[in-house]
Amino acid sequence: MQVKDVDKHRFKQLFEEKLANAVKGESVLDEAMAYATLDGGKRVRPVGVYLGALAAGGSASLDETLDVALALELVHSYSLVHDDLPCMDDDELRRGKPTVHKRFGYATAVLAGDALLTRAMQLLTGVHSAAFEKAAAEIACGALRMVYGQQSDLDGCATREEYLGMYADKTGALIVAAFRAGALLSGADEETTGAITEFAKHLGLAFQLADDLLDDGDVSILDVEGRDAVERMLAEETSRAELAAKSLNAAEELISFADALMKRTY
Amino acid sequence: MQVKDVDKHRFKQLFEEKLANAVKGESVLDEAMAYATLDGGKRVRPVGVYLGALAAGGSASLDETLDVALALELVHSYSLVHDDLPCMDDDELRRGKPTVHKRFGYATAVLAGDALLTRAMQLLTGVHSAAFEKAAAEIACGALRMVYGQQSDLDGCATREEYLGMYADKTGALIVAAFRAGALLSGADEETTGAITEFAKHLGLAFQLADDLLDDGDVSILDVEGRDAVERMLAEETSRAELAAKSLNAAEELISFADALMKRTY
16 A cells, blocks of 8 residues: 555554554553653654655555654654653653653653664664665654754754754754655655755744744743744744645645644644 | 675774764764763674674675674663663763763763664664665664663562573673674574574673673672572583584684683673
8 A cells, every 4th residue: 555545644543553553562661662652642753754755646655654654753752751851851741741750760761762762773674675764764864863953952052043953953853854754755756855855844943933932931042033033933934834845746735734733833 | 895804803993993983073972972982892792793794604795794783882882871870770980981971961971872872773774785684673673672671670680580581681682683683694594593693692691690790799690599500500601602603604713702701701
C-alpha cells in the first residue's frame, strides 16, 4: 500500500497502533516509554512525514512511512523526557500529568529517554530500501540539530538572530526532517524536496512563534522583539508556508494542516 | 582496502583519527563530546569490530569497519556519560578526571550523552551496503539491550541468574554487538557468526567478572557468589572464549586479545 491510499485520519490510526506496539513490554522502562509516548499528543511530526510523502505524489510505501514516522515521534518524545528533567527545564507536569521523572524517578527518566532514542535508531537501521535509508538519514540529521539547539537554548539567546538560529535547530529541524523524510520516501526530486523543505521551515517557525505568543511569560523571542513584531513575524511565516505549499501536490491539505496547527496553539 | 590489510595497531590509529574528527566543533557540546571520548580509552569495542571482521576472513571494507567501530564507541561513551550522572552512579571522577557533568554541568552532560548517541545514529543511517546495514542493526540492538541492562542494574540483582542476565545486557551486549558487526561486515555465514558470538559472549562475561574482582567493594555478583566462585566462573568463561576462538580465523589474535583484556583488569 502507498501513502496516497489512506487519508490523514487513517494514517494516524495506524500510527497509534504501531506506536503502542513499539513501546509494549514488561520492564519498568517499557512502562516509562509508554507513559512518555501514549499521551494523546497531536503527532505533528508523524503527520508531517505523511504530508511530505503526499506532497511529493504519495507513492511512498505506507509501511515505510509509518516506520519513519514512528522513529521520528520516538525521537521527539525522548527529547521531551530529557527536556523536563530537573537539570534542564525542571518541569513537574506535562499536559497536566506528572512528568516521567516525577512518576518514575530521575534515573529511569534519563534511561527512558535513552531507550526511546535507541529504539528510534533500531527502527532506522538495518536493511531497507534506498528511499527509506535517505529518509532515515534525514531523521538522524534533524535529531542531531535538535540537541545542538537545546544546548543553544541552555547557552541563552540575546538577539533575534540567535533566537531564530536556536529555534531552527531546537524545534524546526525535526519538523523539516519530517516533511523531507516523507518527500524522500515518495522519491521526490530535488525541486520538489526543496519546495517541501521551504514549507516545513516556515511552518516550523510559525508553530514556534505561535507557541511563544501563547506561553507569554516564558523566556522566548518575545523578550527581544516584543509582541507586535512577533505577531508580524508569525503572519509572514504563515504566508510563506502557504506560498510554498501552493506549488505542491496536496497543497490544500498542507495549508489546512498549517492552519489547524496555528489555531491549536494560538 | 580491507580489514585484513591492516594490523590491529594501524586500525586503532585510523580509528583515533576518525574519532577525533567526528567530535570536532565549536559548540560547548562538541567540547563535551570530545572530552567524553578522547580519553585514552582502551577501545575494546572498536577493536572487537576489527577482530570480528578478521575472524570472519578479513574481507570487510576498512572504511565501513571504522565507521561501525566509531558508532559503537560513541554509543559506549554516551552510556558512560549518563551512567556517571548524579541521578545514576553519581561519579565525580572517571579515569582520574572530572566526569562530564562535573566539568560542563548536569544539563550539558545529559545533552552530550544524547548528542553522542545521536551522532552514532547518524553514522549508522543513510545509504550503505547491505553488509553495513546488517552491522548497523547489530549495534542498535546491542545499544537497546544495554539500556535495559542499566535499568535492571538500577532495579537491583539478588541472585546469580539476575546478575548474569543484567551483565549480559548492560555490558555484554555491546561487546557481542562489536564482534558480530565485524563478522557481518566480512560477510560471515551463520556458522561463523555463531562461533564469533560465542567467543564474544564469554569474553564479555569474563571481562565483567574480572572487573568485579578488581573493584571489590562495589555492588556486584561478588555479593551473592563470593570471591572463590567468581574466580572459578572467570576461569571457565576465559576457557570457553578460547575454545570458541580456536575454530576461527585469527584465533591467536582473539585469544591474545582476551588475555590482554583480562590482564589489564585483573
